[in-house]
Amino acid sequence: MTLKVERLVVEHGAIRAIDGITFEVSKGSLAAVIGSNGAGKTTLLRTLSGLKDAKLGKVSWMDRDITGMKPEDLVRRGLSHVSEGKSVIPELSVKENLALGGLWRNNKSELSQSVAEVVELFPRLGERMSQRADTLSGGERQMLAIGRALVSKPSLLLLDEPSLGLAPLVVEQIFETVAKLCRERGITILLVEQNALGALAIADKGIIINLGKVVAQGDAKELINDPALRSAYLGY
Protein backbone atom coordinates (compact mmCIF):
# COMPACT_ATOMS: atom_id res chain seq x y z
CA MET A 1 0.00 0.00 0.00
CA THR A 2 1.53 3.28 -0.94
CA LEU A 3 -1.06 5.97 -0.31
CA LYS A 4 -2.71 5.63 3.07
CA VAL A 5 -5.32 8.01 4.41
CA GLU A 6 -6.36 7.40 8.01
CA ARG A 7 -9.34 8.96 9.82
CA LEU A 8 -8.79 12.24 8.03
CA VAL A 9 -10.81 15.23 9.24
CA VAL A 10 -10.74 18.60 7.45
CA GLU A 11 -12.76 21.65 8.37
CA HIS A 12 -13.78 24.82 6.52
CA GLY A 13 -14.45 27.07 9.48
CA ALA A 14 -17.35 25.43 11.28
CA ILE A 15 -18.11 22.97 8.49
CA ARG A 16 -16.62 19.52 8.46
CA ALA A 17 -15.83 19.00 4.79
CA ILE A 18 -14.02 15.71 5.41
CA ASP A 19 -15.36 13.74 8.33
CA GLY A 20 -13.10 10.83 9.17
CA ILE A 21 -12.11 9.36 5.82
CA THR A 22 -9.97 6.22 5.65
CA PHE A 23 -8.76 4.48 2.49
CA GLU A 24 -5.72 3.07 0.78
CA VAL A 25 -4.47 3.07 -2.78
CA SER A 26 -1.90 0.49 -3.78
CA LYS A 27 1.16 1.34 -5.78
CA GLY A 28 0.69 1.56 -9.54
CA SER A 29 -3.09 1.38 -9.35
CA LEU A 30 -5.80 3.81 -10.33
CA ALA A 31 -8.38 4.77 -7.73
CA ALA A 32 -11.45 6.86 -8.49
CA VAL A 33 -13.07 9.04 -5.84
CA ILE A 34 -16.71 9.52 -6.74
CA GLY A 35 -19.23 11.85 -5.20
CA SER A 36 -21.67 14.62 -5.90
CA ASN A 37 -21.06 18.35 -5.57
CA GLY A 38 -20.02 19.24 -2.04
CA ALA A 39 -19.18 15.69 -1.09
CA GLY A 40 -15.67 16.79 -0.15
CA LYS A 41 -13.76 15.46 -3.15
CA THR A 42 -11.84 18.62 -3.93
CA THR A 43 -11.11 19.28 -0.26
CA LEU A 44 -9.75 15.74 0.02
CA LEU A 45 -7.29 16.28 -2.84
CA ARG A 46 -6.29 19.73 -1.58
CA THR A 47 -5.50 18.24 1.80
CA LEU A 48 -3.48 15.38 0.32
CA SER A 49 -1.37 17.80 -1.73
CA GLY A 50 -0.78 20.11 1.22
CA LEU A 51 -2.84 23.09 0.06
CA LYS A 52 -5.16 22.63 3.01
CA ASP A 53 -4.36 21.58 6.57
CA ALA A 54 -5.97 18.54 8.13
CA LYS A 55 -7.63 18.94 11.48
CA LEU A 56 -7.09 15.32 12.49
CA GLY A 57 -5.85 12.12 10.95
CA LYS A 58 -2.84 11.03 8.99
CA VAL A 59 -1.73 10.77 5.38
CA SER A 60 1.23 8.63 4.42
CA TRP A 61 2.88 8.02 1.09
CA MET A 62 5.39 5.20 0.58
CA ASP A 63 5.41 4.51 4.34
CA ARG A 64 6.25 8.10 5.15
CA ASP A 65 4.01 10.45 7.09
CA ILE A 66 3.30 13.42 4.81
CA THR A 67 0.53 15.02 6.86
CA GLY A 68 0.96 18.80 6.96
CA MET A 69 3.76 18.92 4.40
CA LYS A 70 3.76 21.81 1.95
CA PRO A 71 2.83 21.31 -1.73
CA GLU A 72 6.21 22.52 -2.98
CA ASP A 73 7.94 19.88 -0.83
CA LEU A 74 5.49 17.13 -1.80
CA VAL A 75 6.23 17.74 -5.50
CA ARG A 76 9.84 16.95 -4.68
CA ARG A 77 8.67 13.64 -3.20
CA GLY A 78 6.80 12.64 -6.32
CA LEU A 79 3.30 13.87 -5.51
CA SER A 80 1.71 16.06 -8.19
CA HIS A 81 -1.73 17.61 -8.01
CA VAL A 82 -3.69 18.83 -11.02
CA SER A 83 -6.16 21.09 -9.29
CA GLU A 84 -9.76 21.75 -10.25
CA GLY A 85 -10.63 23.65 -13.42
CA LYS A 86 -7.75 23.28 -15.90
CA SER A 87 -4.91 24.27 -13.67
CA VAL A 88 -2.66 26.15 -16.07
CA ILE A 89 -1.38 29.70 -15.89
CA PRO A 90 -3.12 31.48 -18.80
CA GLU A 91 -0.60 34.35 -19.00
CA LEU A 92 2.33 32.01 -19.60
CA SER A 93 3.11 30.17 -22.82
CA VAL A 94 2.52 26.45 -23.21
CA LYS A 95 6.25 25.89 -23.02
CA GLU A 96 6.57 27.94 -19.84
CA ASN A 97 3.64 26.15 -18.21
CA LEU A 98 5.32 22.83 -18.90
CA ALA A 99 8.75 24.03 -17.79
CA LEU A 100 7.25 25.26 -14.52
CA GLY A 101 6.66 21.68 -13.42
CA GLY A 102 10.35 20.87 -13.70
CA LEU A 103 12.04 24.03 -12.45
CA TRP A 104 12.73 22.59 -9.03
CA ARG A 105 14.90 19.84 -10.48
CA ASN A 106 17.28 22.49 -11.78
CA ASN A 107 18.49 20.25 -14.57
CA LYS A 108 18.10 21.52 -18.12
CA SER A 109 18.57 18.25 -20.00
CA GLU A 110 16.19 16.33 -17.72
CA LEU A 111 13.67 19.12 -18.12
CA SER A 112 13.76 19.13 -21.91
CA GLN A 113 13.51 15.33 -21.89
CA SER A 114 10.39 15.38 -19.70
CA VAL A 115 8.86 18.09 -21.87
CA ALA A 116 9.57 15.98 -24.95
CA GLU A 117 7.83 13.02 -23.30
CA VAL A 118 4.75 15.13 -22.63
CA VAL A 119 4.70 16.35 -26.22
CA GLU A 120 4.87 12.73 -27.36
CA LEU A 121 1.83 12.01 -25.20
CA PHE A 122 -0.04 15.16 -26.31
CA PRO A 123 1.20 16.06 -29.82
CA ARG A 124 -1.26 18.97 -29.97
CA LEU A 125 0.72 20.76 -27.25
CA GLY A 126 3.86 20.41 -29.32
CA GLU A 127 2.29 22.43 -32.12
CA ARG A 128 1.40 25.21 -29.69
CA MET A 129 4.52 25.53 -27.58
CA SER A 130 4.99 29.28 -27.94
CA GLN A 131 1.30 30.20 -27.72
CA ARG A 132 -0.12 31.62 -24.53
CA ALA A 133 -2.08 29.04 -22.57
CA ASP A 134 -5.25 31.13 -22.73
CA THR A 135 -5.40 30.60 -26.50
CA LEU A 136 -5.90 26.86 -26.02
CA SER A 137 -9.20 25.00 -26.13
CA GLY A 138 -10.59 23.51 -22.92
CA GLY A 139 -9.33 20.05 -23.78
CA GLU A 140 -5.88 21.30 -24.67
CA ARG A 141 -5.71 23.21 -21.40
CA GLN A 142 -6.52 20.08 -19.46
CA MET A 143 -3.79 18.25 -21.40
CA LEU A 144 -1.40 21.07 -20.54
CA ALA A 145 -2.36 20.88 -16.86
CA ILE A 146 -1.71 17.14 -16.81
CA GLY A 147 1.44 17.67 -18.88
CA ARG A 148 2.76 20.20 -16.38
CA ALA A 149 2.25 17.71 -13.58
CA LEU A 150 4.00 14.98 -15.58
CA VAL A 151 7.06 17.16 -16.12
CA SER A 152 7.49 17.00 -12.33
CA LYS A 153 7.89 13.20 -12.80
CA PRO A 154 5.31 12.19 -10.25
CA SER A 155 4.91 8.72 -8.78
CA LEU A 156 1.52 9.75 -7.39
CA LEU A 157 -0.80 11.89 -9.46
CA LEU A 158 -3.89 13.57 -8.00
CA LEU A 159 -6.39 14.60 -10.65
CA ASP A 160 -9.34 16.82 -9.79
CA GLU A 161 -12.22 16.40 -12.28
CA PRO A 162 -10.20 16.43 -15.50
CA SER A 163 -13.42 15.84 -17.48
CA LEU A 164 -15.19 18.93 -16.17
CA GLY A 165 -16.71 21.07 -18.93
CA LEU A 166 -15.20 19.09 -21.81
CA ALA A 167 -16.91 17.62 -24.85
CA PRO A 168 -17.67 13.86 -24.60
CA LEU A 169 -15.08 12.94 -27.21
CA VAL A 170 -12.38 14.91 -25.41
CA VAL A 171 -13.42 13.40 -22.07
CA GLU A 172 -12.93 9.94 -23.54
CA GLN A 173 -9.49 10.93 -24.75
CA ILE A 174 -8.49 12.32 -21.36
CA PHE A 175 -9.69 9.20 -19.55
CA GLU A 176 -7.78 7.04 -22.01
CA THR A 177 -4.62 9.00 -21.34
CA VAL A 178 -5.10 8.79 -17.58
CA ALA A 179 -5.50 5.02 -17.81
CA LYS A 180 -2.39 4.83 -20.01
CA LEU A 181 -0.31 6.82 -17.51
CA CYS A 182 -1.19 4.29 -14.85
CA ARG A 183 -0.85 1.10 -16.93
CA GLU A 184 2.20 1.99 -19.01
CA ARG A 185 4.17 4.32 -16.76
CA GLY A 186 3.21 2.83 -13.44
CA ILE A 187 2.06 6.12 -11.95
CA THR A 188 -0.29 5.71 -8.99
CA ILE A 189 -3.35 7.82 -9.70
CA LEU A 190 -6.10 9.19 -7.50
CA LEU A 191 -8.81 10.47 -9.79
CA VAL A 192 -11.63 12.61 -8.42
CA GLU A 193 -14.71 12.66 -10.66
CA GLN A 194 -18.39 13.47 -10.91
CA ASN A 195 -18.46 11.44 -14.10
CA ALA A 196 -18.83 8.23 -12.11
CA LEU A 197 -19.29 5.79 -14.96
CA GLY A 198 -16.35 7.08 -16.98
CA ALA A 199 -14.01 7.14 -14.00
CA LEU A 200 -14.98 3.74 -12.59
CA ALA A 201 -14.62 2.19 -16.05
CA ILE A 202 -10.86 2.89 -16.05
CA ALA A 203 -10.25 2.54 -12.30
CA ASP A 204 -9.08 -0.44 -10.28
CA LYS A 205 -10.69 0.80 -7.13
CA GLY A 206 -13.65 3.03 -6.42
CA ILE A 207 -14.16 5.16 -3.34
CA ILE A 208 -17.58 6.71 -3.04
CA ILE A 209 -17.88 9.64 -0.68
CA ASN A 210 -20.89 11.62 0.46
CA LEU A 211 -20.98 14.56 2.89
CA GLY A 212 -17.37 14.01 3.85
CA LYS A 213 -17.67 10.29 4.64
CA VAL A 214 -16.79 7.17 2.69
CA VAL A 215 -20.05 5.36 1.93
CA ALA A 216 -18.55 2.53 -0.09
CA GLN A 217 -15.21 1.42 -1.41
CA GLY A 218 -13.99 -1.58 -3.29
CA ASP A 219 -13.34 -3.03 -6.72
CA ALA A 220 -14.42 -0.52 -9.34
CA LYS A 221 -16.21 -3.08 -11.51
CA GLU A 222 -18.26 -4.33 -8.58
CA LEU A 223 -19.23 -0.81 -7.59
CA ILE A 224 -20.48 -0.07 -11.09
CA ASN A 225 -22.78 -3.07 -10.91
CA ASP A 226 -24.12 -2.51 -7.40
CA PRO A 227 -27.75 -1.45 -7.93
CA ALA A 228 -28.13 0.15 -4.51
CA LEU A 229 -25.08 2.37 -5.01
CA ARG A 230 -26.18 3.16 -8.50
CA SER A 231 -29.43 4.69 -7.52
CA ALA A 232 -28.18 6.32 -4.32
CA TYR A 233 -24.88 7.88 -5.33
CA LEU A 234 -23.88 7.23 -8.89
CA GLY A 235 -27.04 8.62 -10.41
CA TYR A 236 -27.49 6.56 -13.54
Added chain:
Amino acid sequence: MQQVINVFLIGISIGSIYALMSLALVLVWRSTRVVNFAQAGQAIVTTYVAWEVVNRSGSFLMAFIVAVAIGGLIGGLVESGMMRTLFKHASDGPVASVAPVIATLGLLGVIRALVGLIWTNEGKRFESPVSTAGFVIGDTTLPFSRLNLLIICTAAFVMIVFSIVFQRTNLGLALRAAAYNPEIARLSGVKVAMTRTIGWVFAGAAGAVAGILLSPNDSLTPYSLDVLFVFGFVAAVVGGLESLVGAVVGGLVLGVGLSFITFYLGTSLVFPTAFIVLVVVLLVRPSGLFGVKGARSA
Protein backbone atom coordinates in the same frame (compact mmCIF):
# COMPACT_ATOMS: atom_id res chain seq x y z
CA MET B 1 11.16 71.55 -33.29
CA GLN B 2 14.49 71.38 -31.55
CA GLN B 3 12.82 72.60 -28.41
CA VAL B 4 10.19 69.88 -28.60
CA ILE B 5 12.90 67.22 -28.87
CA ASN B 6 14.66 68.75 -25.90
CA VAL B 7 11.60 68.77 -23.73
CA PHE B 8 10.94 65.21 -24.82
CA LEU B 9 14.44 64.03 -23.85
CA ILE B 10 14.24 65.74 -20.46
CA GLY B 11 10.90 63.99 -20.01
CA ILE B 12 12.43 60.61 -20.85
CA SER B 13 15.21 61.29 -18.35
CA ILE B 14 12.90 62.12 -15.44
CA GLY B 15 10.36 59.56 -16.65
CA SER B 16 12.90 56.76 -16.49
CA ILE B 17 13.39 57.56 -12.79
CA TYR B 18 9.62 57.43 -12.25
CA ALA B 19 9.65 54.17 -14.20
CA LEU B 20 12.17 52.65 -11.78
CA MET B 21 10.09 53.63 -8.73
CA SER B 22 6.99 52.38 -10.52
CA LEU B 23 8.81 49.12 -11.26
CA ALA B 24 9.65 48.78 -7.57
CA LEU B 25 6.00 49.28 -6.57
CA VAL B 26 4.79 46.82 -9.20
CA LEU B 27 7.33 44.17 -8.17
CA VAL B 28 6.06 44.34 -4.60
CA TRP B 29 2.42 44.44 -5.69
CA ARG B 30 2.85 41.41 -7.92
CA SER B 31 4.59 39.34 -5.29
CA THR B 32 2.52 40.21 -2.22
CA ARG B 33 -0.49 42.35 -3.29
CA VAL B 34 0.65 45.29 -1.18
CA VAL B 35 1.31 48.87 -2.20
CA ASN B 36 4.53 49.56 -0.34
CA PHE B 37 4.26 53.12 0.95
CA ALA B 38 7.69 52.72 2.50
CA GLN B 39 9.31 52.18 -0.92
CA ALA B 40 10.54 55.77 -1.15
CA GLY B 41 11.53 55.62 2.52
CA GLN B 42 13.71 52.59 1.82
CA ALA B 43 15.21 54.51 -1.10
CA ILE B 44 15.91 57.49 1.17
CA VAL B 45 18.10 55.29 3.37
CA THR B 46 20.07 53.96 0.42
CA THR B 47 20.43 57.44 -1.07
CA TYR B 48 21.88 58.79 2.19
CA VAL B 49 24.23 55.82 2.29
CA ALA B 50 25.24 56.61 -1.30
CA TRP B 51 25.81 60.23 -0.31
CA GLU B 52 28.13 59.06 2.49
CA VAL B 53 30.03 56.75 0.14
CA VAL B 54 30.44 59.52 -2.46
CA ASN B 55 31.70 61.89 0.23
CA ARG B 56 34.21 59.42 1.62
CA SER B 57 35.44 57.65 -1.49
CA GLY B 58 34.54 60.10 -4.24
CA SER B 59 33.33 57.21 -6.36
CA PHE B 60 29.79 57.48 -7.68
CA LEU B 61 29.99 53.97 -9.11
CA MET B 62 30.86 52.50 -5.74
CA ALA B 63 28.09 54.51 -4.12
CA PHE B 64 25.69 53.15 -6.73
CA ILE B 65 26.68 49.54 -6.13
CA VAL B 66 26.52 49.89 -2.34
CA ALA B 67 23.12 51.61 -2.56
CA VAL B 68 21.66 48.88 -4.80
CA ALA B 69 23.01 46.12 -2.55
CA ILE B 70 21.68 47.75 0.61
CA GLY B 71 18.38 48.54 -1.12
CA GLY B 72 17.94 44.86 -1.94
CA LEU B 73 18.91 43.86 1.57
CA ILE B 74 16.42 46.27 3.17
CA GLY B 75 13.67 45.04 0.83
CA GLY B 76 14.38 41.43 1.78
CA LEU B 77 14.51 42.24 5.50
CA VAL B 78 11.24 44.19 5.42
CA GLU B 79 9.47 41.29 3.69
CA SER B 80 10.93 38.43 5.73
CA GLY B 81 11.12 40.25 9.05
CA MET B 82 7.93 42.30 9.04
CA MET B 83 5.49 41.57 6.21
CA ARG B 84 5.66 37.77 6.40
CA THR B 85 4.67 37.76 10.08
CA LEU B 86 1.93 40.24 9.33
CA PHE B 87 0.52 38.14 6.48
CA LYS B 88 0.50 35.12 8.76
CA HIS B 89 -1.44 36.83 11.55
CA ALA B 90 -3.75 38.93 9.37
CA SER B 91 -4.56 36.56 6.55
CA ASP B 92 -8.36 36.79 6.48
CA GLY B 93 -11.10 39.37 6.33
CA PRO B 94 -10.91 43.14 5.89
CA VAL B 95 -7.86 43.46 8.12
CA ALA B 96 -5.84 41.42 5.60
CA SER B 97 -6.11 44.13 2.97
CA VAL B 98 -5.61 47.09 5.32
CA ALA B 99 -2.99 45.91 7.79
CA PRO B 100 -0.07 45.57 5.35
CA VAL B 101 -0.68 49.04 3.92
CA ILE B 102 -0.84 50.61 7.39
CA ALA B 103 2.31 48.70 8.31
CA THR B 104 4.25 50.11 5.34
CA LEU B 105 3.01 53.63 6.21
CA GLY B 106 4.25 53.09 9.76
CA LEU B 107 7.56 51.84 8.46
CA LEU B 108 7.88 54.98 6.32
CA GLY B 109 7.46 57.12 9.45
CA VAL B 110 10.04 55.12 11.37
CA ILE B 111 12.54 55.26 8.51
CA ARG B 112 12.16 59.03 8.11
CA ALA B 113 12.61 59.59 11.83
CA LEU B 114 15.72 57.39 11.94
CA VAL B 115 17.21 59.04 8.86
CA GLY B 116 16.51 62.44 10.43
CA LEU B 117 18.23 61.32 13.64
CA ILE B 118 21.32 60.08 11.85
CA TRP B 119 21.72 62.68 9.12
CA THR B 120 19.50 65.55 10.48
CA ASN B 121 16.64 67.09 8.52
CA GLU B 122 18.86 69.70 6.93
CA GLY B 123 19.29 69.38 3.20
CA LYS B 124 22.48 67.72 1.99
CA ARG B 125 24.00 68.60 -1.30
CA PHE B 126 24.41 65.52 -3.49
CA GLU B 127 27.04 66.36 -6.09
CA SER B 128 26.41 65.11 -9.60
CA PRO B 129 29.01 62.65 -10.88
CA VAL B 130 28.92 64.25 -14.35
CA SER B 131 28.33 67.71 -15.70
CA THR B 132 24.85 69.11 -15.37
CA ALA B 133 25.52 71.75 -18.00
CA GLY B 134 23.57 71.18 -21.18
CA PHE B 135 25.16 69.78 -24.31
CA VAL B 136 26.26 72.45 -26.75
CA ILE B 137 25.40 72.08 -30.41
CA GLY B 138 26.81 74.85 -32.56
CA ASP B 139 26.15 77.97 -30.54
CA THR B 140 23.03 76.79 -28.70
CA THR B 141 23.13 75.18 -25.28
CA LEU B 142 20.53 72.47 -24.79
CA PRO B 143 18.86 71.90 -21.42
CA PHE B 144 19.66 68.19 -21.89
CA SER B 145 22.85 67.43 -19.90
CA ARG B 146 25.34 64.64 -19.36
CA LEU B 147 23.52 63.89 -16.12
CA ASN B 148 20.29 63.37 -18.08
CA LEU B 149 22.11 61.02 -20.42
CA LEU B 150 23.62 59.11 -17.49
CA ILE B 151 20.15 58.77 -15.93
CA ILE B 152 18.63 57.39 -19.13
CA CYS B 153 21.48 54.93 -19.71
CA THR B 154 21.50 53.69 -16.11
CA ALA B 155 17.73 53.24 -16.03
CA ALA B 156 17.79 51.49 -19.40
CA PHE B 157 20.55 49.18 -18.17
CA VAL B 158 18.57 48.26 -15.03
CA MET B 159 15.43 47.63 -17.09
CA ILE B 160 17.30 45.41 -19.55
CA VAL B 161 18.74 43.39 -16.67
CA PHE B 162 15.24 42.99 -15.21
CA SER B 163 13.74 41.96 -18.51
CA ILE B 164 16.44 39.33 -19.07
CA VAL B 165 15.97 37.97 -15.56
CA PHE B 166 12.18 37.84 -15.88
CA GLN B 167 11.90 36.59 -19.46
CA ARG B 168 14.90 34.34 -19.90
CA THR B 169 15.76 32.70 -16.58
CA ASN B 170 14.21 29.97 -14.47
CA LEU B 171 14.08 32.37 -11.54
CA GLY B 172 12.11 34.81 -13.69
CA LEU B 173 9.65 32.11 -14.73
CA ALA B 174 9.17 31.13 -11.08
CA LEU B 175 8.62 34.78 -10.13
CA ARG B 176 6.07 35.34 -12.89
CA ALA B 177 4.23 32.10 -12.15
CA ALA B 178 4.08 32.91 -8.44
CA ALA B 179 2.72 36.37 -9.27
CA TYR B 180 0.04 35.13 -11.67
CA ASN B 181 -1.10 32.11 -9.69
CA PRO B 182 0.66 31.26 -6.42
CA GLU B 183 -1.34 28.07 -5.95
CA ILE B 184 -0.40 26.50 -9.28
CA ALA B 185 3.16 27.70 -8.77
CA ARG B 186 3.34 25.90 -5.43
CA LEU B 187 1.82 22.74 -6.91
CA SER B 188 4.55 22.89 -9.55
CA GLY B 189 7.23 23.01 -6.87
CA VAL B 190 7.96 26.75 -6.80
CA LYS B 191 8.83 27.98 -3.32
CA VAL B 192 6.42 30.88 -3.40
CA ALA B 193 7.42 32.26 0.01
CA MET B 194 10.93 32.69 -1.36
CA THR B 195 9.74 34.37 -4.57
CA ARG B 196 7.92 36.94 -2.40
CA THR B 197 11.13 37.84 -0.62
CA ILE B 198 12.98 38.02 -3.94
CA GLY B 199 10.28 40.34 -5.31
CA TRP B 200 10.88 42.72 -2.40
CA VAL B 201 14.66 42.44 -2.84
CA PHE B 202 14.38 43.41 -6.53
CA ALA B 203 11.98 46.22 -5.64
CA GLY B 204 14.35 47.55 -2.99
CA ALA B 205 17.19 47.53 -5.50
CA ALA B 206 15.12 49.27 -8.20
CA GLY B 207 13.95 51.89 -5.68
CA ALA B 208 17.56 52.48 -4.64
CA VAL B 209 18.52 53.17 -8.25
CA ALA B 210 15.60 55.60 -8.58
CA GLY B 211 16.68 57.43 -5.43
CA ILE B 212 20.31 57.76 -6.41
CA LEU B 213 19.40 58.96 -9.92
CA LEU B 214 16.94 61.59 -8.71
CA SER B 215 19.15 63.12 -6.04
CA PRO B 216 22.29 64.46 -7.78
CA ASN B 217 22.35 68.21 -8.19
CA ASP B 218 19.54 68.46 -5.68
CA SER B 219 19.04 68.81 -1.95
CA LEU B 220 18.71 65.53 -0.09
CA THR B 221 16.36 65.48 2.93
CA PRO B 222 14.38 62.68 4.62
CA TYR B 223 11.41 63.90 2.58
CA SER B 224 13.01 64.61 -0.76
CA LEU B 225 11.88 61.34 -2.39
CA ASP B 226 8.19 61.71 -1.46
CA VAL B 227 7.51 63.26 -4.84
CA LEU B 228 9.19 60.28 -6.47
CA PHE B 229 6.81 57.93 -4.68
CA VAL B 230 3.77 59.92 -5.82
CA PHE B 231 4.83 59.93 -9.46
CA GLY B 232 6.00 56.33 -9.30
CA PHE B 233 2.60 55.34 -7.93
CA VAL B 234 0.73 57.25 -10.64
CA ALA B 235 2.94 55.59 -13.25
CA ALA B 236 2.30 52.15 -11.76
CA VAL B 237 -1.47 52.71 -11.80
CA VAL B 238 -1.34 53.99 -15.38
CA GLY B 239 0.57 50.84 -16.29
CA GLY B 240 -1.94 48.62 -14.53
CA LEU B 241 0.00 47.71 -11.34
CA GLU B 242 0.45 44.15 -12.63
CA SER B 243 2.68 44.65 -15.61
CA LEU B 244 6.42 45.34 -15.52
CA VAL B 245 6.28 46.70 -19.06
CA GLY B 246 3.29 48.80 -18.04
CA ALA B 247 5.24 50.22 -15.11
CA VAL B 248 8.06 51.35 -17.39
CA VAL B 249 5.78 52.75 -20.09
CA GLY B 250 3.65 54.46 -17.43
CA GLY B 251 6.75 56.12 -15.97
CA LEU B 252 8.03 57.31 -19.34
CA VAL B 253 4.64 58.61 -20.48
CA LEU B 254 4.18 60.47 -17.20
CA GLY B 255 7.71 61.91 -17.34
CA VAL B 256 7.34 63.15 -20.90
CA GLY B 257 3.82 64.47 -20.29
CA LEU B 258 4.84 66.37 -17.17
CA SER B 259 7.96 67.68 -18.90
CA PHE B 260 5.83 69.28 -21.62
CA ILE B 261 3.46 70.71 -19.03
CA THR B 262 6.36 72.17 -17.02
CA PHE B 263 7.84 73.77 -20.10
CA TYR B 264 4.76 75.10 -21.82
CA LEU B 265 2.26 75.63 -19.00
CA GLY B 266 4.35 76.04 -15.86
CA THR B 267 5.48 74.04 -12.86
CA SER B 268 2.38 74.75 -10.81
CA LEU B 269 0.29 72.45 -13.02
CA VAL B 270 2.51 69.39 -12.61
CA PHE B 271 0.88 67.98 -9.47
CA PRO B 272 -2.72 68.71 -10.48
CA THR B 273 -2.04 67.01 -13.82
CA ALA B 274 -0.56 63.91 -12.21
CA PHE B 275 -3.56 63.78 -9.88
CA ILE B 276 -6.03 64.18 -12.75
CA VAL B 277 -4.25 61.44 -14.72
CA LEU B 278 -4.53 59.14 -11.71
CA VAL B 279 -8.24 59.82 -11.24
CA VAL B 280 -9.06 59.56 -14.95
CA VAL B 281 -7.23 56.25 -15.32
CA LEU B 282 -8.97 54.84 -12.25
CA LEU B 283 -12.36 55.98 -13.53
CA VAL B 284 -12.03 55.08 -17.19
CA ARG B 285 -9.69 52.14 -17.19
CA PRO B 286 -9.01 50.96 -13.64
CA SER B 287 -7.00 48.01 -14.88
CA GLY B 288 -4.51 50.42 -16.42
CA LEU B 289 -3.21 50.60 -19.96
CA PHE B 290 -1.48 47.23 -19.66
CA GLY B 291 -3.58 45.47 -17.06
CA VAL B 292 -6.00 42.67 -17.67
CA LYS B 293 -9.46 44.12 -18.11
CA GLY B 294 -11.70 43.65 -15.14
CA ALA B 295 -8.80 42.70 -12.90
CA ARG B 296 -9.56 45.49 -10.45
CA SER B 297 -12.36 47.90 -9.94
CA ALA B 298 -12.31 51.56 -9.03
